[in-house]
Amino acid sequence: MLAIQMRCNASRCLIAALAAVALCLPNVAAADDEKPVLSIATKSIEASIQIDDTLKAYPGLYDNLLAEGRRGLAKWRLDADKDRKATPEIFRDGRRYSHDRGYTQRSVIGRYVSVLRTDYFDGIGAHPNTVLNTILWDIDAKKPVSIRPLFKETADNGPTLKRLTTAIRAALAVIKRSQDIPVADPETDESLAGVQPKLLEIGAIALAPSTETGKSAGMLFYFSPYAVGPYVEGAFTAFVPWTTFKDDLSAQGAALFGGERPQDDIKDD
DSSP states (O other), X not given: OOOOOOOHHHHHHHHHHHHHHHHTOTTOOOOOTTSOEEEEEOSSEEEEEEEOGGGGGSTTHHHHHHHHHHHHHHHHHXXXXXXXXXXXXXXXXXXXXXXXXXXXXXXXXXXXXEEEEEEEEEOSSSXXXXXXXXXXXXXXXXXXXXXXXXXXXXXXXXXXXHHHHHHHHHHHHHHHHHTTOOOOOTTTOGGGTTOOSSTTSSOEEEEEOOSSTTOBOEEEEEEOTTTTSOGGGOOEEEEEEGGGTGGGBOHHHHHHBOSOOOHHHHTTO
């Protein structure tokens, strides 16, 4: 049963330019030790990075996110400055881009920390946008990893991802219908066409907590506005219980999943 839920010389030049900007960002500040924040404010953009304090508990993770945040700020500033030079009329009367990124801990299951990354961007257009992504951090290996080792196979258009795609679409259909959003057959409904049996096209993945200690009850799939419907519908989170894909799990995956999703966790969707 389903529960409701990014050429050699050119590359080196770009990397060097981003690094230079990151080192020279104006108004870059770190907040107190409890919650560091990086920020920039120029004529082109105002942007910030915030990181959940709880993520300091896992060696390497906080520094990894901080480094990613610095690279993000550098790139956003370069892009905003380029746009301001190309279309100065958009930035008249003090208008400028706004970009805020937050990293929050979604769950800790065994050796894995699921981090939700939320980007809010206002490009002085019709409306701002929010982009959701996730990071699965391996505490033992001290690096971000994919879900591939948890399954026997994860080939694009293979049986595992096809099964997951069907389950995710069905979960999204239930959520949409509960909000009076019409959905036809989940397998053919155009609004769900963005969910494909490819690892990079099934949503941003996080591990869901479980009633069983040290286990995950299944996987959460995050979708930004526009991903599975028009902007006005907003973001969606689909939950697929582990029992749906238990036959596809590797020995490592089978040891990680079990139990059911706690009721008080559903409110975090």
